[in-house]
Amino acid sequence: MRLLFLLFALVASAAHAGGVDRLKAFIAGARTAQADFVQTVSDKNGRITQQASGQMAFARPGKFRWDYNAPYEQVIVGDGAKLWLYDVDLDQVTVKPLGEVIAGTPAALLAGDNAIEKYFSLKNAGESDGLEWLDATPKNRDTTFERIRMGFKGDALVQMELFDQFGQHTTLKLTHFVRNPSIAPSRFKFTPPKGADVIGE
Structure with a gap:
């Protein structure tokens, strides 16, 4: 089954700060963003089960678009009220109320409103692989995600790692990021x- 959750990664502006401070600076300063992404999903045994790439964009709060180009075409749009998922191969559109879908997901963490600590427990997670990491744990236990890690290099958030209740590990890497376009x-x-x-609908 294709990964249909909303993954968003952006730039924060705090220099020489921990991951939590960088995220808060991003939320305070980034109203829009766009980037290319590469997404890799591994199962609980570490076997790669999905790889995909495309472009993303968002406008806070609550508006976003993900265009998957390879290996399949898929469009995910949040218009502020509804979530639209269009599978090109199936010629099928799924629509849901936005609030029911994004709670406890990276979309709520990065493209939602400013009350992020109402929905997530945040903590700095040190440095590894040349990145400074933040851990975000959803307070809503109904979400599929158990934990979200965000890796910063300098003032840029360039990688996210998502761990779900099924043992899957999703890595999202961003390139060509533009802040506030x-x-x-x-x-x-x-x-x-x-x-x-x-x-x-």
């Missing part, structure tokens, strides 16, 4: 293609 509002709107099967 001008993004057309239409990018965060989605209209189901004519003839597509729409589920949930």
Whole structure:
């Protein structure tokens, strides 16, 4: 099954600070962002089960878009009220209320409102692999994610690691990140293609 959760990684602006301070600086300063991403999913035995790549963009709070280009085409859009998931191969659109979907996920952590510590327990996690790490644990135990790690290099968040209740480990690496670009509002709107099967609305 393809990973359909929303993964967002951005830049924080605090220099010489721990991961928690960097995240808080990001939330205070980054209203929009865009980047390329590579996503790798491993099972509980460490075997790679999924690899995908594409582009992402967001406008806080609650608006985002992920375009998966390879090895399959898929579009995920949050318009501030609803989540739209379009599977190009199946010509199928799934729509859900946004609030029910993103609680306890990286979307809530990075593209949500400023009350992040209401939803996550945050702690600095030291340095490894040349990165400075932050651990975020969802306070809502209903979420699929057990823990989210964010790795900073300098003032940039360049990697995230996600651990779910099924033993899967997802690594997300970002490149060509742009902070606070001008993004057309239409990018965060989605209209189901004519003839597509729409589920949930």
